[in-house]
Amino acid sequence: MMKCKKCGIKASVNMRHHKMALCKEHYLEWIPEQTERFIKKYEMFKREEKILVAVSGGKDSLSLWDILIRLGYQADGVYLGLGIDGGVEYSHESQKLTEQFAQQRNLKLHIVDVEKEYGQSIPMLAEKTHRGYGKPCSVCGLAKRHEMNRIARDLGYDVLATGHNLDDEAAVLFGNTLSWEGTYLQRQSPVLAESNGLARKVKPLCRFYERDMAAYAMLSGIEYIYEECPFSVGSTSIYYKEMLNQLENQRPGAKLTFYLRFLEAKNSGLFAQPIAVEFATHLCQKCGQPTSAPDLCSFCRMIEKVSLEN
C-alpha cells in the first residue's frame, strides 16, 4: 500500500515525478504551499496586489482561483463567454459552473460575452474571417488575449493570472522547439512583465502536472467542466501532451525536467536575441492596446472586417 510521506496513512495521490505520495489532507495542504513557493520564486505578485484570474470553468483555472483565495490573496475572476455549443452546450455549462463556484465562495466574477460585446460568437467570427483553417482556436486565442488584457487594464488589476499547468507549458515548449520558434521560446515564462498597455501575466500552476491539478480539483470537491471543448478534439496540443506522457511513463519526471531545464537555459542566455531587435509597438487606434501594426490591432481588425461584411 502506498503511504502518505507526511503521516503514513494510505495515500490518495502518488506523484512519481517527485517520488512522493500524499493522503488527501496533506495533498490539499501541499498544493497551496507549493503554489505560494512558486509565486515568490518567480516574483509573480505581492500580497497587496489585485489579481484577476482568467477562469474558464475548467479544473485548472477554478483550482487556481481556489488556491489563491485559500492563500489569502485578493483575487477576482473573469469569464469570457465564447458562444461554443458543440452539441454539449459547452460555453453555457462552463459559465454555469464558474458562476456557481464564485457564488458559493462569495467571490467577484466579471463576465464578458463576446457575442453581446461584438455581435458575433467565436465560432461565427472564425467562420467569417477564415482564420485557423476551419477551427476557431486561433480566433479564440486572439479574443481571449485581447479581452482578458482589456478587462485587467480597464478595471485596474495589477496582474492577470491564468491556470496553465506544466503539461500545457511542456506541450507549447515541445511545439516551439520542434520548429525552433526563437521568439516564442524567448517569451515563454512563468511571468510576462507588464509592458506598455499589456498587463503582467502570471502562471502560478506552471510547475504542477495536469494530473496533479485534476486530483486537486477532485479532492477539493470543485465542480468543473469535464467535457472537452468540442473544437480541441484532435488538436496539436493534445497530441503533444499524449506524446510527452508516453515519455513520462517510461521516465518519470521527464516533463518537469524538460520545462525546468528550459527555464534555466533561457535564464543563462540560450535564447537571447543575437542583436537588439526591438518590436515596433504602436497603440491600436480603436482599443488602445499595443500592436505591431500602425493602425488597428489584430482583434479590432478582425471585428471591423466582420462588421463591414454584415
Place this chain on the structure above:
Amino acid sequence: MVEWRLKEINLAVKLILRKQEFEVRPGMTLLSALKKCNILPESVLATREGEMIEEDEILKDGDIIKLVAVISGG
C-alpha cells in the same frame, strides 16, 4: 447455466473512461489493468466508490473503476 454466467460476470472488474468500458480480471493492480487496456496512467485519475485510488491498488471482484481523463486542450 444462467447461474454460471452470472458468476462469471461478477468475476470481472469494470473500468469506465468517458463512453468506453473495459473489463479486466480481479486480483491485478490498477497499474496492470490500465496497461492491459492501453491507457496511460499519466492521463487518468481512478476512483472507486467515489474514493481516489492509486496504481498499486488491487482490484476486486465486481469493482467499478471510474477513470477521469485529465488531459485538456486549449
